Amino acid sequence: MIDIPSPAVAIVGRHNSGKTTLIEQLIAELRGRGLDVGSIKHHSHRGFDIDYPGKDSYRHRAAGATETVIAAPGQVARIKTVEEEVECSELVRSMPNHDIIVVEGYRKSGLPSIEIMRAGNEADCRAAALFVEAARAGLPLTTDFTQLGRAADKDASGASPTTYSAEADAAAKMPSSNTVAVVTDIPDAREAAALYGIPAFDLADVAGLADFLGEHYVRPRVSVVIQAGGESRRMGRSKATVPFAGRPLICRLVERLAPVADELIITTNEADNLGFLADEFPELAIKLVPDAYPERGALPGLYTALSAAENPYVAVVACDMVFASARLVVAEALAMHESGADVVAPANKHGFEPLHALYRKDTCAPAVHARTERGEKRVQSFFDDPDITVLPFAQERVLEAEPRGGCFINANTPEELARIEHSYLGE
Structure with a gap:
């Protein structure tokens, strides 16, 4: 068998932005178009487990196995102990022959990324305000938005409409030079995307986002x-x-x-x-x-x-x-x-x-x-x-x-x- 490398895009955003919901809808839309879709979920906390006590596979690992494969008709799962976090690029390479892989998280992976910002999430609103401020000022997407936010917080004149707090550091997770699209219902984010020449999609426009991925990122037939x-x-x-x-x-x-x-x-x-x-x-x-x-x-x-x-x-x-x-x-x-x-x-x-x-x-x-x-x-x-x-x-x-x-x-x-x-x- 010849393995064909799979293209991948990352869906990124702050906590409670709605990444998982968007990805679930997007995968369903892409599958409905006849595409083979893989997915990767980045879990930021050490120690998560997909197995649980009492199962035979858990007993294998508890006894000291560093890698366990669970196989059944139509499904296979592999649980492997690793010393350090595996790079996203390595995970993508390990998943060939998909038309596209949708990655949740991994903002720093270097993958083309789609930024989600939702009006109902306070951190997203702060991020959108910083985003549009930088865009109006003509700053590049390589701007250190964390420093921009801190500078705004210290602006005693009140000229800046943005605020930044260390407690809400999710606002520092901003679009970058890897950002290829924005999904949002926040006017500031849509304006910023337009100024940067990045397409913006409504939260409900999953079909439009799938069209965009199909044109630019899905493996060409x-x-x-x-x-x-x-x-x-x-x-x-x-x-x-x-x-x-x-x-x-x-x-x-x-x-x-x-x-x-x-x-x-x-x-x-x-x-x-x-x-x-x-x-x-x-x-x-x-x-x-x-x-x-x-x-x-x-x-x-x-x-x-x-x-x-x-x-x-x-x-x-x-x-x-x-x-x-x-x-x-x-x-x-x-x-x-x-x-x-x-x-x-x-x-x-x-x-x-x-x-x-x-x-x-x-x-x-x-x-x-x-x-x-x-x-x-x-x-x-x-x-x-x-x-x-x-x-x-x-x-x-x-x-x-x-x-x-x-x-x-x-x-x-x-x-x-x-x-x-x-x-x-x-x-």
């Missing part, structure tokens, strides 16, 4: 497209059905890439010859799509892939890449998500590898279509489009994702395929 085309002149037959290790080569590509595909497409002009894939992989719902253009060429083939895909990210791999890497697809998708690039393409001193690359559908499809209409055949011909951002994925990053390398090895002739097969079977 990836369509994986295997380009099988049709008969290859140099191979003398279809590359998709040529035998490799006793099975059609296309089966190997499907098995290697399916674990990271939210949608699996094969572009082919011989759908009848590949009909066996539906029986071979009934759980995958593989789509067989013919070429959109009668002309052969890598760029028209890419347009077919982008047109057929339903997801925002499209990974395109040639069917003769015997060692195509699902891990490389994951790494490219993460790089695209972090960088905002339109194309993430492996690159070395010889140039790009456009047939094991990732493309953003909504921006690349129009550019590829325009160049195809002009008669271009090479994929790289649209890389210089001023509206397209290309992120070269350096060789060291490829090897970091796939240490064994070999991702771009392809077979064009029976002799080349035989050599690759001999090497593969000899491993």
Whole structure:
């Protein structure tokens, strides 16, 4: 199984801000949209326990076990003794394969954070007043709000509308440079968010908040497209059905890439010859799509892939890449998500590898279509489009994702395929 890192956001606020209620509603909304949601709760007090005396698992730990797993059909729990508090980043890394993880607390984790401020909570009102004061003064979100509050408390002129007391130190838990949104019913907080250019949502607008997370933080869906085309002149037959290790080569590509595909497409002009894939992989719902253009060429083939895909990210791999890497697809998708690039393409001193690359559908499809209409055949011909951002994925990053390398090895002739097969079977 290929583990896909889970994106995470933190819901933060002061005591009694309503974090748990918001998270409960948000998880339900995201789940209702078909997303897989994980959650992490930060408990600030040492010594909490989810087990209790009398249970067998409690007796195991009381006897000295430092880690206990409780397993039942459909559920598993792990209780582990640790010397120090585990970093939030480590917890997130330990929870792969979720579309998003919603974290309660962990304000200092560095995660993108959503600040909740509720008018019914006195500490939130104080925080909102400090927040808007800083925003009106043009202070950055890196401001030390604790010091700002203390200065206001000492302002004998009464010019500041805010107060600060050591007893209510929750007011020092303020938005920061990690704050990406505010959820509030306090006018001061909404004004401050607007001044800082941060979106603000009403407490009841859970659907709007879910839309925001879906657009910016939920793991983007990836369509994986295997380009099988049709008969290859140099191979003398279809590359998709040529035998490799006793099975059609296309089966190997499907098995290697399916674990990271939210949608699996094969572009082919011989759908009848590949009909066996539906029986071979009934759980995958593989789509067989013919070429959109009668002309052969890598760029028209890419347009077919982008047109057929339903997801925002499209990974395109040639069917003769015997060692195509699902891990490389994951790494490219993460790089695209972090960088905002339109194309993430492996690159070395010889140039790009456009047939094991990732493309953003909504921006690349129009550019590829325009160049195809002009008669271009090479994929790289649209890389210089001023509206397209290309992120070269350096060789060291490829090897970091796939240490064994070999991702771009392809077979064009029976002799080349035989050599690759001999090497593969000899491993």
